[in-house]
Amino acid sequence: MFMVLTALFCALAMSACSQLPPSSNPAPQDVMPARVEPQSFCRRNADTDPCIPHADDRLRALFAKIRERRAAHFNWVDMQARYGDTDYWRYPDAKGDGNCVSFVLAMSKDLVAAGIPWEAQAMVVVIQPGTGIEHALLLLRTDAGTWAAEQTRVMTWDQAKRIYKPVRMSQFGKSFIDQWVVL
Secondary structure, three states: OHHHHHHHHHHHHHHHHHOOOOOOOOOOHHHOOOOOOHHHHHHHOOOOOOOOOOOOHHHHHHHHHHHHHHHHOOEEOOHHHHHOOOOOOOOOOOOOEEOHHHHHHHHHHHHHHOOOOHHHEEEEEEEEOOOOEEEEEEEEEEOOEEEEEEOOEEEEHHHHHHHOEEEEEEEEEOOEEOOOEEO
């Protein structure tokens, strides 16, 4: 019974992932990392949470490569100046322009395209101490802990919490952002 439910859950997760909104700044295919197959991932992890990736060297390399590739094609812009709203959400445009939220959304889309379940990812809003400025990080929950990424680096969630003060978080899901949780 558990295996049937796990297979159904994985099928639903893959269906939800295929319905993501298109990015206006698709990644160059020649630098796209090798895809992790969700079906084999779910079978390998059926005795645990089927959407929590195994933290091995391949996953670490994939996560770092996607962050590096996204960062190389990213230009930070002030959303207030450009769109009149500091909380304006969008994927990076064709020139790679966006803010930290744009970066998180695009990196998450790239991870899903590489086969990493959307449900294992979250966006967290943090405050940079001393400035009071809000900043977004992408979190990836693995079986060995949670990793965080921003434009400049990848770190563990514990390391990120020593640098930033977490404010609120939302796990990605079928309805894009299901709900925010105040931290």
